[in-house]
Amino acid sequence: MRALSRPYPARDHAPVLTHVDTAIFTARYFTRCLAHPTCRDWCCSHGVDVDEANVARLLEHADELERFTGIDRARWFRDDVTRDAEFPSGAYRRTRVEDGACVFLDRSARGCRIHAFCIATGSDYHELKPMVSTLFPLTFDEGLLRPSDEVHDHSLVCLDAPDTRPSSPTLYRGVRDELRFYFGEPLLAELDALEAAHTPHAPTRLRVVPG
Template identity: 30%
Template structure:
């Protein structure tokens, strides 16, 4: 990507200042899961079609962890490939319930290629089937990707794309980072529009409208 340009927006509700990566938001990045995504393993794993689901996902907090566990109970075997495994051993990787289990080399919720109920995240598929937003069903880190929100010591919020260092502090455990490679920048519209739902959930509707009106193309 080109050198990053940032814009600042103020939330009229609570006064929060958002410093956003305008370069990424106005780019034509798009998720290419299932269409060339190489995943987040140490080597190119496009053939596995795991995307960023190769590891268990970490929950934001206990409330999110419990919510995911409750939603998992409503998933039908026809839509959840590892329903039996979840029933027998639960969905959590640890007693503190901070992380989802890895089953057969990826997150327990990831339906693999060829599964009749649909390939991809079982929570995502269930949300769509229920006519609801995946942002309500999926753990926050999952629906936010490739977006990342952080808080600076002064209280300013930062909105930017994930980069390699967020996944991989040693720059050695992932072969490919989708926000830093050219292949995903092939979308038909800008991130502002293609990820409108996710952006609104992250920054709130008031700030999203400001971003759309100032940067939208």
């Protein structure tokens, strides 16, 4: 773990990053989610934490989302609310799990139905898709930018995919553009320098199509 030179707040003021786990510069994974031959949306198995302000934005589009997904809004979220200062609104709710996967998973075409809705309507998916989903397989924890738990316990199906090495990008490179969106160029400049120190032959920027 390395301390960052200064705190980096997200665009909505939270979370605030102060440290980074340097494993994000070395662990690799298969980023083209819908092209993975065996994962079958494994990362959507458990639902996701959604900031309360994000919940409100989704509910503002509830009529259109219900028509697009065929899922009644009453099924979208669990009732319990967790207070957490690392989320922009200070609290989050979790999406419901139905039949072993997040309620927003497209069971036929695969992928996230929130993301698909944004593409279909020409909207920026950052407005509606949860930040936790967008940054996966990175996450934040008490100021630490780190690999998600599924990376640490090696349960992530697409981690270090042997059939894609060495071309598969690192965790950092896989979500670098998303980090730019939420935290800005100054954080990327510092992370790029740390990446170079830990991987002398760090790759040039790769374009990753979100799943």
